[in-house]
Amino acid sequence: MKRHTPPSPRRLATVLAFVLVCGTAVLAPAHAAGTIASPAAEAAPLVGTAPLAQRFTLSNGMTLIVRPDRRAPTVAHMLWVRVGSMDEVSGTSGVAHVLEHMLFKGTPSLAPGEFSRRMAALGARENAFTSREATAYHQQLPSNQLEAVMRLEADRFANNQWADDEFVREMAVVKEERRQRTEESPRARMFEAFSAMSFQAHPYRRPIIGWMSDLDAMTPQDVRDFYRRWYMPSNAAVVIAGDVDVAQVRALAEKIYGPIPARAAPARKPQDEPVQTGPRRMEYRALVDQALVVLGYKAPRWTGGDAPSDQDALALTVLSAVLDGYSGARLDRALVQGLPGQRIADSAGASYGLMGRGPQQFLLTAVPAAGVTPAAAEAALKAELQRVARDGIGPAELKRVITQWTAGEVYQLDSVFNQARELGSYWINGMGIDTGDKLMARLRTVTPAQVQSVAQRYFSDEQLTTAVLVPDPSKRPAVAPDRPRPALGRH
């Protein structure tokens, strides 16, 4: 279904692989029926008002963030741990996500599965996800059950415990998850390989779900060691949004989470990505009919500060919206609509991470139209960048993008869960609760000249990694599917 939609602020932080509904930059949940967690929305509390969120530090070093919203008698409660796949080591990739699964498997006072049974009885909806940078456990609940939910979450955060055979069973489930998300999807596999080429030193190179070989080799002790190493109060934040009183919640959090013993968080190795000094290129050959082209350019990260690279990051965000922020934006117009009889792509997109604990990339993607080569699609994507570099953008385009984001800020108020999620992700990135407001305000300072300037500076081949998913008929299996393939229409 075509839809005229604004590039809601979540595009600001879209991570690699959300572009074409394929690979996952955020692994969903311990028990979703295959759904992928939605991208973190980035909008903040009301523009121009005092921040509605408040932040505290508990006596044991755990962070507490509270954002009251009394529209409805429900609450979103999240526990964020600043550990994700980027904190793993080679050989045990995927352990952060496995641990997320094992957090549901018991404590000294709860049998495996009992956590979820109790949550369900309270009327809570609950789940968890793991990303490159974080692991988050979340519940949505009626506000009169907040204390019970907090007690359950605090207990498993502090006292996770399970027998080895629980681990063995759950590893089978995790492998099915990998099969479902990755092995089954040529595009997902391609993105996995693309990440590993884009980042050579930085742990962003590894998949969140983990390489299958590492999953096969994982041991219960790997998971217990990881838990012990990273799950301490100073490395975690509780984020609560909804029908709550700040003072009461703070007292409750101190009472329930506060007693968890403080421990020092381990030092992290920087694993800086060396500067890329030349183009990289790969093919991924698979059983597909449609090719896919991905161009990844190394880009700066927004830190919330005042460095020139911060302003560049904001300008890059605007650029991605100008290219792909609404129906009929530049990539849509040039590649998908194309000139009569000369469509380049069936779909095309741009995305840019903006924020993250690790290095960022600006991505351009295209699915070439039938009869169009990947090389032609690549050239067309680059031509759009060159056009901005050469001719700049118009003030109307810039205004349109800001309008969409501003409207998105308002629509975003409708979801208390999204607000909690956003506050948590700012904390993960080491930024404050006013980040949303600050981001919107800074975005408004971006000028057309700045957008043109970043288009000129960040898109040379030196910073480029290219991946092409190539249809390879030789990969067709000997056993044919049951029905003959439908005939292709011709126009």
Next chain:
Amino acid sequence: MNRSLKSLAASVVLLAFTSAAQAAIPIQHWTHASGARVYLVPSPSIPMLDVQINVDGGSRRDRALQAGLASATAGLLLAEVAAQPGQPALDENQLGEAWADLGAQFGASASGDRFSVSLRTLTEPDLLRDAVALAARQLAAPAWPERIWQRDRERTIAALVEAENRPGTHAARAFDAAVYGSHPYGFDTLPATLNAISVADMRDFYRRHMAACRAQVSLVGAIDRAQADRIVDQFMTAIAPNGCVALPLVAQVAPLTAAVDRRIPFNAAQAQVQIGQPGFVRSDPDFFPLIVGNHILGGGGFTSRLTSEVREKRGLSYSVYSYFAPGLHAGAFQIGLTTRPDQADQAVAVAREVLQRFVREGPTEAELQAAKDNLVNGFALRIDSNRKLLDNVANIAWNGLPLNYLDDWTERVQRVSLADIQRAFSRVLQPERMATVVVGGRP
């Protein structure tokens, strides 16, 4: 963007619905002069408005040879606006820019039963006025551009061809064919059926189905009754030229007369397993026992029997579920899961055993209580945002439910007994006569 947006800070007002004396959702309802039925829930705390128009024009109205017509119509409806007296045409880019500049969203889609049009807009007066006017133009004067249909059809066909590489496509096709037979719910959109659809067909489909006399308009947001009236009036005036053409009856889904077993070879990382049969229609008097029962069987997520047996105890699957899809016709009941190919037979056996035992014996008292606790205690989560309010209101409208449906909802869940569930499931499900489809299994 208008500065008045910044004053929204002052407008935070509680949505008053926590008092026991008040309705769970206070729905205002009236009938417009055109016959359209209107449902309004004022929600003043955020300066936004969601509108949804639903009509009888879903894919069940397709013809088999033109499967995909309703969806294609919804897609092309959005493309361009024709010139009207005093107003210029808007091509796809002018239209895209116009919506973006309003910070508003306009969409259309077709499900099995419904043809839906939606608008999301801010309620700052100028923006609201312009967004409603533009939406009315889209409803009144779609341009049905041939060249855009050619383009979108090519793109869709390319995606369909690509989808043939995925085992799930084959599983869904085989399952739908087995369960629905020739009923429209099972129609398969294919390149051939899309190639049989012309712009004239879509124009005709739209005119026949987008009728004010049958329309249901739901509105949730920061507007009052008078504003809602004006908005509905503009929209219904826009579609008045479509008239009120009578629509033919669509047959009900026939029950299966014998079990069906399809094993389809496929080279994949996982086997796809789907087991099911026609379910029940939405108006079935056992609606509550059936959904509570399904919550226990496989709809309640982590605490369900299927998850417990297939995933937790045996590690066979990451995702396993059961669902009913009650509509105007008996949408499918389905148990679905994916698993490693060499485990497919075992997974089928476990799923069948769980289902048979459930239909034969029903849930336990403890399971029933747990399901009720979850559904009743979690009720507030069903209505705590404008988006959820809209979906609930549209559902009440579409299914002809009483306006106070949500007031009684938790009580009706509480009233469900073990006997109710056993009776309902025995009547509706026949495990010995189900369709089983496995794609990519390896013995």
